[in-house]
Amino acid sequence: MNPVLLVLMMIGIGALIGGLTNSLAIKMLFRPYRALYIKNFRLPFTPGLIPKRQKELARQLGRMVVEHLLTAEGLRRKLERPAFQTQMTEWAQEEIEKILNHPATLKEMLEELDLDMNTIHLEQSISSWVENRYHSVMDNYRDETLENLLSHEWKEKIEVGADQLADHIQEQVTLYFQSPEGRYKVTALIDNYLDNQGFLGNMISSFMGPDGITERIYPAIIRYVSDKEMTYWLRGMLQSELQRAMNQPVGFYEDKIGRDAVGHTLGQAVAKALPLEEWLQKTVAEWSRPYQNKILQEFVPLLVKKASVLLSGKIESMMESMHLSEIVKEEVEAFQVDRLEEMVLGISRREFKMITYLGALLGGLIGLLQGLIVLFLG
Structure with a gap:
């Protein structure tokens, strides 16, 4: 080959x-x-x-x-990098801004989440929540006296208020007796008293005359009701009543009204006072507009930072x-x-x-x- x-x-x-x-x-x-x-x-x-x-x-x-x-x-290194956190913050701001500017009303948003929320249902829920919350709070305080619950500052204000009330009562009583109506009332009381005393009353009335007795007693009444002694007496009486009231447990006053009645009335009042229908018809954008800048510029960066720290510490377990x-x-x-x-x-x-x-x-x-x-x- x-x-x-x-x-x-x-x-x-x-x-x-x-x-x-x-x-x-x-x-x-x-x-x-x-x-x-x-x-x-x-x-x-x-x-x-x-x-x-x-x-x-x-x-x-x-x-x-x-x-x-x-x-x-x-x-962990990736989460702690400033560039990554900046990127996550920008992404979170964009997404949350879309949610905050959503044109749907709060009622429509709740319906999208399959939550049937109307005014009546909300009022019932709020009323029930307030009532239950009231009873849960009061369970801790019914046996406590008002004096133990009130702060020193508030007790001082109440004592000062009692003295001011006593001065106001005395002032009003004095003004009443000094008025023509008060003078007429004193005269009518004297006449009624003398008429009910029989012969002795008629003798005194005929001897002095009703106007004479009024002229003698009326100045004394004016002096008495405007005197400092009356001031001290009224203040002392109100302070005694106040101290008696302060030593009563909270449950004492609640029982006077009715526990269930207080809770139910309070819940109904709060629910009726809230403009629920107006709130439900407001859009998400209207709700969030006053707070958007604070949420986006302060809350979101802080949330991303906190979330990064939390995830960084939980990576191993996760x-x-x-x-x-x-x-x-x-x-x-x-x-x-x-x-x-x-x-x-x-x-x-x-x-x-x-x-x-x-x-x-x-x-x-x-x-x-x-x-x-x-x-x-x-």
Whole structure:
């Protein structure tokens, strides 16, 4: 045979063998997808390397992700970076601003959340809440006296108020008796008294006359009701009554009115006093407009910062509770091999072709070497 033709034939055979071998090796990474059997005998090298080792690969990937890629320390550094916090703050501001500027009314927003809120229902809920809250608070204070509940400042104000009330009563009584109506009342009382005293009353009335008695008694009454002694007496009486009232437990006054009546009336009053219908018809934008700047510029950045600190301290426990390695393992195990093959070949198809060509090149070089050896030895 022609030596040149022999060498070329051996180069071609070597290149074909090298290329086919590398191409087959690449194919055997993924194929066949399942084990092939002839009766009970499983053909060697089936399934392919990756399908055969998929569970082990999934377990190793799960460990690698948790231990080397998605680590708690790496996530903490990411959360604590100023650039990340700025980015999160801007995103949160944009999203919250959309919510704050929502054109829907509060009633419509509640209906979207499947919450049937009307004025009657809200009034009943508020009334019931206030009533229950009143009783829960009063359970702690019914046995306490007013004196124990009131602060020193308030007790001083009440005592001063009692003295002022006594002075006001005395002033009004004095003004009444000094008025023509008061003078007429004193005269009528004297006449009525004398008429009920029989002979003695008639004798005194005829001797002095009703006007004479009034002229003698009326100035004394005016002096008495305006005297300092009356002031001290009124103040002392009111202070005594006040002290008696302060020593009574709160439940004493509540029972006088009725516990249920107080709670029910208070709840109804609060519910009726609130403009619920007006509130329900206001849009979210109207509700939030006075507070938007403060929410967006102060509250949101603070919330993002606090959330970052909270998440940073809870990353380890969160990752443990999420079982990330198990998630990765399950996802890799469930991943279709044909899709994995398509994805890997789509990314590395050119490199695999180069490997095939490299095998052909190496096979050709080996064939050339073999041909030269045959020629020299032949």
